[in-house]
Amino acid sequence: MSSAADVDDELNAIRIDIPRRYYLLPGAAVLTGITIGLFRGSRAASLRFLAENAHRTPRTVRGWYLYNKSKNYRVLLGGLKAAGADATKLGLTAAGWVAVEEGCTHLGLxxxxxxxxxxxxxxxxxxxxxxxxxxxxxxxxxxxxxxxxxxxxxxxxxxxxxxxxxxxxxxxxxxxxxxxxxxxxxxxxxxxxxxxxxx
Known part of the structure; x- marks a missing residue:
């Protein structure tokens, strides 16, 4: 009796088959965007912090510690912001590629x-x-x-x-x-x- 119920459940199950290119290409683009954004954003934030604080360099050990600590936080924040922006842009671009390709397939082209x-x-x-x-x-x-x-x-x-x-x-x-x-x-x-x- 339970086998018939299992068969009915299998027949009533909803299956979603997503082609691999729908998530592989945008996923790879998002990872690439994160990597590029982290490197470029952290470097730009580091240079910006150095330029903004060039006129007030610390004079004590505690001052240097706080200076480097706040610089590291700014670098991390700048890298994460740029990573999010670049990942979004590249992911949307790759999703556009997949959408155009799929549209051409549905149109018979x-x-x-x-x-x-x-x-x-x-x-x-x-x-x-x-x-x-x-x-x-x-x-x-x-x-x-x-x-x-x-x-x-x-x-x-x-x-x-x-x-x-x-x-x-x-x-x-x-x-x-x-x-x-x-x-x-x-x-x-x-x-x-x-x-x-x-x-």
Whole structure:
């Protein structure tokens, strides 16, 4: 009785299948943004603190301790702020790439989805970082090139997979033909042996 209930639960269960590229690409972009933001933000905060406090350097050991302590806190805070900002910007840019790619797939433009995603992401990246128009053109061209390279890689992967399947089929047919010939040869040998023993 419990097995029927388990089967009913399995049939009524809601399954959500999220393609890997939906979370891998934005997740990798967020991690990259955090890393870049931590390094750049902490360095900028350190230089800013040094510039703001250059005219009042401490004179005692306690003063140096407090100076370095407050500098470290400012560096940490500046790094975390920049990490959050860069992670958000890069994560949204990567999510834009995935959204454009998925939109092209749903529209039936599967052959050009990488190129369209590169173009769209280049424009989105330029808008996110408020770049001048010349820089937006460069990021768009770079996105087009990256999309073209990814399209070429996908084409070559599909071509190689097709070649592997074709070769596997040929080897299976050759093996079946060789096995059939071996059976025929074994059948002839058995027949010859029977004729020889009949003599």
């Amino acid at each position: 599967d052959d050009v989805r990488e190129v369209a995603a590169g173009l769209g992401t280049g424009m989105l990246f330029g808008a996110m970082y408020r770049m001048p128009m010349s820089a937006v053109r460069r990021t768009t061209v770079l996105g087009f090139l990256i999309g073209g390279v990814l399209r070429a890689l996908r084409w070559s992967k599909e071509y190689l997979e097709e070649q592997v399947h074709t070769r596997a089929r040929e080897l299976a047919l050759d093996a079946a033909a060789a096995e059939g010939r071996a059976e025929v040869v074994d059948g002839r040998r058995d027949g010859e042996a029977e004729r020889g023993s009949g003599r």
